[in-house]
Amino acid sequence: MANSDSSTNPSHVHDDDPSRRDVILIGAGAFAAIGGAAALWPLVDQMNPDASTLSLASTDVDLAPIEEGQAITVMWRGKPIFIRHRTAKEVEEAKEVKLDDLVDPLARNANLPDDAPATDANRAAADKEPWLVMIGICTHLGCIPKGQAIGDYKGEFGGWFCPCHGSQYDTSGRIRKGPAPENLYIPPYAFTSDTKIKIG
Known part of the structure; x- marks a missing residue:
């Protein structure tokens, strides 16, 4: 007799993966944006007038x-x-x-x-x-x-x-x-x- 337990049904194994993937993508994107801004800051800052x-x-x-x-x-x-x-x-x-x-x-x-x-x-x-x-x-x-x-x-x-x-x-x-x-x-x-x- 076939097991009717939905936990063994392959179509339900990764139901919550899309939401975890979204969190990871958002976190990676935010990290990349902060890193990019940090890398560009010296280039932008050097365009300001110097102290003299x-x-x-x-x-x-x-x-x-x-x-x-x-x-x-x-x-x-x-x-x-x-x-x-x-x-x-x-x-x-x-x-x-x-x-x-x-x-x-x-x-x-x-x-x-x-x-x-x-x-x-x-x-x-x-x-x-x-x-x-x-x-x-x-x-x-x-x-x-x-x-x-x-x-x-x-x-x-x-x-x-x-x-x-x-x-x-x-x-x-x-x-x-x-x-x-x-x-x-x-x-x-x-x-x-x-x-x-x-x-x-």
């Missing part, structure tokens, strides 16, 4: 030693920052320029809305118009314009001249002649006292 770059996230500058008519260059995030203590004549010349005469009508000032017009008031330091703080990189091909050092040729407009392709900027750092498409950019900065600024 992060330490330059902001730069404090003392303006007291800069006399009227002088300019200095400081570094911020690996970029040259031009700071000029403009003369009254330079300020007046910059104010007299009509917006219609400008190649780029926008201020390019990180401290103002993107659509702010390129008036001298929107380019110079607020309430301290003799001071001009700009990123000293030509907007054409990334050269460093001349005009900071005494004796530098400042171009036809008395500001900065890029010798690579002849871009000329006025005393407010606005492009006036040459292939550069945009004004020199103004970085984020603020006066922390009458004679000190923090860039960044």
Whole structure:
């Protein structure tokens, strides 16, 4: 007589295998994902800025030693920052320029809305118009314009001249002649006292 016990029936021997297999597959997949992420982390982490770059996230500058008519260059995030203590004549010349005469009508000032017009008031330091703080990189091909050092040729407009392709900027750092498409950019900065600024 045949045994009717279902435990010996081959079709019921491994009824619970699919659920055990699912647990094993999920566990193996999770282990592989964690291992893959751990292996990739050094590659992702090395793309973060190094400590020396992060330490330059902001730069404090003392303006007291800069006399009227002088300019200095400081570094911020690996970029040259031009700071000029403009003369009254330079300020007046910059104010007299009509917006219609400008190649780029926008201020390019990180401290103002993107659509702010390129008036001298929107380019110079607020309430301290003799001071001009700009990123000293030509907007054409990334050269460093001349005009900071005494004796530098400042171009036809008395500001900065890029010798690579002849871009000329006025005393407010606005492009006036040459292939550069945009004004020199103004970085984020603020006066922390009458004679000190923090860039960044």
